[in-house]
Amino acid sequence: MAARRPNTTLSFAELGVPQALTAVLADQGISTPFPIQTATLPDSLAGRDVLGRGRTGSGKTYAFLLPVLSRLAASGTPRRPGRPRALILAPTRELAGQITESLAPLAKALRLRTLTVFGGVAARPQINALRAGVDILVACPGRLADHMGEGHANLDAVEVTVLDEADHMADLGFLPVVRKLLDTTPKGGQRLLFSATLDSGVDTLVRRYLSNPVTHSVDSAQSPVDAMTHHVLQVRAEHRLPVLADLTAAPGRTVVFTRTKRGATKLTKQLIASGVPAVELHGNLGQSARTRNLGAFAEGRVRTLVATDIAARGIHVDDVTLVVHADPPMEHKAYLHRSGRTARAGAAGTVVTLMTADQAADVRDLTRKAGIKPRLTHVTPEHSLLAELAVGERSYVTPPVPSAITDTARNPGRRNGSGQRAGAGRGGSGSRAGAGERGVSGERAGAERGGSRRGGSGQRSGAAAKPRTRAGKEADTAARPPAPTGSAATFSSRSRAGSRRGGR
Incomplete structure (x- = not known):
């Protein structure tokens, strides 16, 4: 595989991007290509197969969108029902959605039709859109395989296929279905593969599907980020939550990572009870709850997102100043991708890993493999370093009093004044956890194969409440995000000492 050194002085137009697209980029304030774009665009625009390696946040999305759009505009082939002209595969729904968000204004300028396909939502609108014909299909592998099978x-x-976050798909065990999909694309088509690392799984895809590709390595996952600082805080188990509450009560957006879906739900509840508005994001949530929670975080209505590794890639939210590994990840690649939610596109950011004494050896090994040298500090909730890591006055929201619906959800047999069972027993939107989802990130929801039986929100039609499992109870909290900043909830700005007295 040939490799070329990028020329970092060229503009998008000088790299060969059509004027219609450079105008859209300029309207969005995007005028200077990132290194990964400067490196890959000359070859991808020329029709070459390209393997681009760069960490998350390095600008890979436009690096593949621009050549895809340019190729389709130049070919002029008419769209046909059920037969997309370009395919972009992404491992998670959130990443597919963010690719589509970047794609939409560019495609509109060229009058190209796009469609996003993933599980957890009703299949019928996707089927209807496919029948109407699309130019560019952005898809998660599982739901697309279902549509093809039917x-x-x-x-x-x-004409051109893109694999984004290819190493993530390999990690999640998507390789068999990805290979099945790629086997059905024309052998002479152009293929662009973007990945943070080139491990054995990705190498299998490269050797099988890319023809004499040009390789460009820019900002790999192992590359240090000058604007990112890394800290490991050793805490006693009983201090973990107070330390987390202090860090997340500071101004600015924070992403907190846990290992498990249940852990994310539990920690979200604990932070809310501590006065920190937070929302959760993990595979047990229905798609409507995932979209709503991520939207609340992205729009600034809630400043803390508690997530599993489902958010480790593809989640781009501006101005995330702090990433906290509440649970140290299992392996170093997860650490790097989690940490990549901050210090994106040249911005500064801080990464904090919380560990107990019995986790010290594992964390030491983790950071060594990740190629970083964090500052280790033993802290308590009163430690002055917390104010340096998360700068600004702490603010807390008085936790809301549980509503009648919440109380009823906890006691399904309880009746209201009329003698009827109160509510539907699920509270909020009634979003139901996707019982068929697998693993922590990128997995297909239980509704993926047949669409939602309850419509887009997954609500139950029956009014009677039924005793629920613990997983069902946890899903309710996610479906009811806390009151956003600026709501009728009571606020109080406390000093650090005051927050430790009342914020737990």
Whole structure:
């Protein structure tokens, strides 16, 4: 595989991007290409197969969107029902959605039609859109494989295929279905593969599907980020929550990572009870709850997102100043991708890992493999370093009093004044956890194969409450995010000492 050194002085137009697209980029304030774009665009625009390696946040999305759009605009092939002209595969729904968000204004300028396909939502609108014909299909592998198996989609007209976060797909065990999809695309089509690392799984895809690719390595996952600082805080188990509450009560956006979905739900509840508005994001949530919670975080209505590794890639929210590994990840690649939610596109950021004494050896090994040298500090909730890591006055929200619906959800047999069972027994939107989801991130929801039986929100139609499992109870809290900043909830700005007395 050939490799070329990028020329970092060229503009998008000088790199060969059509004027219609450079105008859209300029309207969005994007005028200077990132290194990964400067490196790959000359080859991808020329029709070459490209393997681009760069860490998350390095600008890979435009590096593949621009050549895809340029190629389709130049070919002028008419769209046909069920046969997309370009395919972009992404491992998670959130990443697919963010790719589509970047794609939409560019495609509109060229009058190209796009469609996003993933599980956890009703399948019928996707099927109807496929039948109407699309130019660019952004898809998660599982739901697309289902559509193809049922005869709603065919990839024999795909002119260019993109695999984004290919190493993540390999990590999640998507390789068999990805290979099945790629096997149905034309062998002569252009293929662009973008990945943070080139491990054995990704190398299998490269050797099988890319023809004489040009390789460009810019800002790999192991590359240090000058504007990112790393800290390991050793805490006693009983101090973990107070330390987390102090860090997340500071101004600015924070992403907190846990190992498990249940852990994310539990920690979200604990932070809310401590006066820190937070929302959760993990695979047990229905798609409507995932979209709502991520939207509340991105729009600033809630400043803390508690997530599993589902948010480690593809989640781009501006101005995330702090990433906290509440649970140290299992392996170093997860650490690097989690940490990549901050210090994006040249911005500064801080990464904090919380560990107890019995986790010290594992964390030491983790950071060594990640190629970083964090500052280790033994802290208590009163330690002055916390104010340096998360700068600004702490603010807390008085936790809301549980509503009648919440109380009823906890006691399904309880009746209201009329003698009827109160509510539907699920509170909020009634979002139901996807019982069929697998693993922590990128997995398919239980509704993926047949669409939602309860419509887009997954609500129950029956009014009677039924005793629920613990997983069902946890899903309710996610479906009811806390009152956003600036709501009728009572606020109080406390000193650090005051927050430790009342914020726990």
